[in-house]
Amino acid sequence: MKMNQCKIVDCTIRDGGLVNNWDFSVEFVQTLYAGLNKAGVDYMEIGYKNSPKLLKGADQAGPWRFLDDDFLRKVIPQKGTTKLSALVDIGRVDENDILDRKESMLDLIRVACYVKDVDKALQLVQTFHDRGYETTLNIMALSNVMENELIEAFEMIKDSAVDVVYIVDSYGSLDHKDIAFLVEKFQKHLPNKRLGVHAHNNLQLAFSNTLIASEAGVELLDASVYGMGRAAGNCPTELLVSQLKNTTYNLRPVLDVIEQLMIPLREKEEWGYIIPYMVTGALDEHPRSAMALRATEDKDKSGEFYDKLMSPEVTIEKK
Amino acid sequence: MKMNQCKIVDCTIRDGGLVNNWDFSVEFVQTLYAGLNKAGVDYMEIGYKNSPKLLKGADQAGPWRFLDDDFLRKVIPQKGTTKLSALVDIGRVDENDILDRKESMLDLIRVACYVKDVDKALQLVQTFHDRGYETTLNIMALSNVMENELIEAFEMIKDSAVDVVYIVDSYGSLDHKDIAFLVEKFQKHLPNKRLGVHAHNNLQLAFSNTLIASEAGVELLDASVYGMGRAAGNCPTELLVSQLKNTTYNLRPVLDVIEQLMIPLREKEEWGYIIPYMVTGALDEHPRSAMALRATEDKDKSGEFYDKLMSPEVTIEKK
Numbered sequence: 001m002k003m004n005q006c007k008i009v010d011c012t013i014r015d016g017g018l019v020n021n022w023d024f025s026v027e028f029v030q031t032l033y034a035g036l037n038k039a040g041v042d043y044m045e046i047g048y049k050n051s052p053k054l055l056k057g058a059d060q061a062g063p064w065r066f067l068d069d070d071f072l073r074k075v076i077p078q079k080g081t082t083k084l085s086a087l088v089d090i091g092r093v094d095e096n097d098i099l100d101r102k103e104s105m106l107d108l109i110r111v112a113c114y115v116k117d118v119d120k121a122l123q124l125v126q127t128f129h130d131r132g133y134e135t136t137l138n139i140m141a142l143s144n145v146m147e148n149e150l151i152e153a154f155e156m157i158k159d160s161a162v163d164v165v166y167i168v169d170s171y172g173s174l175d176h177k178d179i180a181f182l183v184e185k186f187q188k189h190l191p192n193k194r195l196g197v198h199a200h201n202n203l204q205l206a207f208s209n210t211l212i213a214s215e216a217g218v219e220l221l222d223a224s225v226y227g228m229g230r231a232a233g234n235c236p237t238e239l240l241v242s243q244l245k246n247t248t249y250n251l252r253p254v255l256d257v258i259e260q261l262m263i264p265l266r267e268k269e270e271w272g273y274i275i276p277y278m279v280t281g282a283l284d285e286h287p288r289s290a291m292a293l294r295a296t297e298d299k300d301k302s303g304e305f306y307d308k309l310m311s312p313e314v315t316i317e318k319k
Numbered sequence: 320m321k322m323n324q325c326k327i328v329d330c331t332i333r334d335g336g337l338v339n340n341w342d343f344s345v346e347f348v349q350t351l352y353a354g355l356n357k358a359g360v361d362y363m364e365i366g367y368k369n370s371p372k373l374l375k376g377a378d379q380a381g382p383w384r385f386l387d388d389d390f391l392r393k394v395i396p397q398k399g400t401t402k403l404s405a406l407v408d409i410g411r412v413d414e415n416d417i418l419d420r421k422e423s424m425l426d427l428i429r430v431a432c433y434v435k436d437v438d439k440a441l442q443l444v445q446t447f448h449d450r451g452y453e454t455t456l457n458i459m460a461l462s463n464v465m466e467n468e469l470i471e472a473f474e475m476i477k478d479s480a481v482d483v484v485y486i487v488d489s490y491g492s493l494d495h496k497d498i499a500f501l502v503e504k505f506q507k508h509l510p511n512k513r514l515g516v517h518a519h520n521n522l523q524l525a526f527s528n529t530l531i532a533s534e535a536g537v538e539l540l541d542a543s544v545y546g547m548g549r550a551a552g553n554c555p556t557e558l559l560v561s562q563l564k565n566t567t568y569n570l571r572p573v574l575d576v577i578e579q580l581m582i583p584l585r586e587k588e589e590w591g592y593i594i595p596y597m598v599t600g601a602l603d604e605h606p607r608s609a610m611a612l613r614a615t616e617d618k619d620k621s622g623e624f625y626d627k628l629m630s631p632e633v634t635i636e637k638k
Binding site: 175176201203204205206207208209211212226236238239242243251252255256258259263273275278279282300301302303306307 | 494495520522523524525526527528530531545555557558561562570571574575577578582592594597598601619620621622625626
């Protein structure tokens with residue numbers, strides 16, 4: 001029996017922080033880390049490593065938006081087998097904040113970018129690589145990328161230092177055929193790179209797409225406990241842990257995390273399959289308009305919302 | 320461009336009635352029918368055609384559990400293009416209650432059974448067929464059926480009068496490979512029958528599985544608006560309407576139905592991706608134990624619940 005080569009990257013704190021402005025207590029993060037560690041989850045993405053100097057409103061966000069190594073050492077005094085990951089965005093990271101890996105709590109640094117910024121992202125990747133980190137490049141919004149741009153990006157990526165290249169379904173608009181198409185394309189053009197996938201659940205396809213990517217050879221699988229993540233959220237960690245064949249994951253500790261942390265949190269914060277997010281997914285759009293709607297009294301008026309998105313006049317007005 | 324041959328069978332009232340004991344007002348059902356009609360949905364399963372004489376507790380259930388043609392004529396005085404369907408269970412239907420189709424509001428009668436009762440189900444099917452109805456045979460709990468039983472059932476079905484044979488994932492435990500396997504098997508053994516699929520959402524795979532079945536040639540696709548159905552619920556009608564390629568469905572009226580009927584109803588009644596149902600789906604079990612748990616104060620204690628289901632002693636005790 002061949003063991004499954006996949007690795008789960010739990011993004012509950014990082015992507016979930018987009019829901020609650022990273023307002024997780026230290027105890028919450030510690031309990032989550034302990035649970036993921038017991039479950040055998042491979043990576044925990046514990047936040048962003050962006051610089052507060054380069055972002056507006058930084059003082060209102062929780063500490064997981066601007067990870068600091070001294071702080072992290074207090075949060076997780078004893079690391080288990082679950083590695084720690086952080087995400088950075090192009091133009092929001094100060095390279096001087098990044099220690100050498102041997103002095104850092106972090107193992108993996110991931111760089112998220114749109115396809116037009118792959119060159120800048122790869123410069124950052126090189127820096128992190130030189131400091132000893134595992135690296136990934138997460139290309140967002142692939143459903144809105146034309147073939148020629150993607151081929152150009154592949155040319156830069158294949159000669160770069162990056163370890164893993166991610167297929168990111170930012171708008172939750174891809175189905176299993178789209179995923180199979182992208183995986184095949186990435187494999188053909190980047191035969192020397194491992195692949196990852198980050199799915200969103202706008203069309204209730206996040207788990208299915210992740211499963212299909214995994215079966216096609218994608219190794220790093222992003223997920224979050226109870227699907228917590230911006231808007232429609234992500235592929236649920238508990239489903240990967242429970243359903244991936246030929247793995248040694250353990251569901252039981254994830255169930256405890258859900259009961260203890262996620263059910264109470266979901267009472268206060270909102271994410272998941274909610275109709276305005278379904279609409280933006282169906283229309284292959286960023287969920288920002290739906291997020292704005294959900295913050296108003298008209299939050300369930302998805303019919304009118306759909307009409308607005310479908311109206312060309314309003315689309316022009318938006319721009 | 321080849322048009323998609325699929326037909327959506329909306330089961331909101333019939334399967335959703337298992338959630339609220341069929342406590343839908345006449346106005347609710349009328350509004351739903353009008354919306355499905357505008358959306359171009361092919362069938363509305365408006366309830367069960369079981370006999371109240373053959374069921375305990377019948378007087379406490381809403382009228383959609385025991386459909387009566389005189390009543391139906393008042394509910395839907397003017398039929399649109401959406402056909403009406405009813406489900407019957409083996410041993411719970413009185414054949415004397417069933418009018419000839421030309422005197423009835425119903426177009427389609429579906430017979431649900433376990434594989435061991437296929438012979439009895441086919442006798443009922445013959446009766447409905449002789450009275451002029453379209454018919455389906457819905458074989459439940461296929462994930463728990465051995466190959467030899469299934470082959471035996473196929474032998475009976477292929478010479479029967481039934482129009483459509485359903486693959487029913489009663490426990491919501493099947494993934495895309497299982498669905499592809501079953502569709503291929505059904506197609507091979509029943510080349511003269513059209514196929515249907517009824518999925519449950521325990522593992523967030525109902526929509527994905529239905530899409531994959533449809534692409535493999537399955538024609539009748541069961542769904543319900545906002546996924547309403549027992550336990551984890553069904554494939555959401557709005558996702559099929561929105562995502563099936565080469566069809567003429569219209570999403571907008573379904574969004575209105577969700578806003579007007581389903582969002583308020585979901586405040587009072589519970590269905591969908593809820594962890595104890597994920598657990599029974601993952602373990603390929605009937606959701607009844609999870610439904611019992613959800614009715615108690617311990618409804619979110621899914622860790623303990625999982626331990627009980629995994630313990631062989633308790634399993635023996637249950638039987």
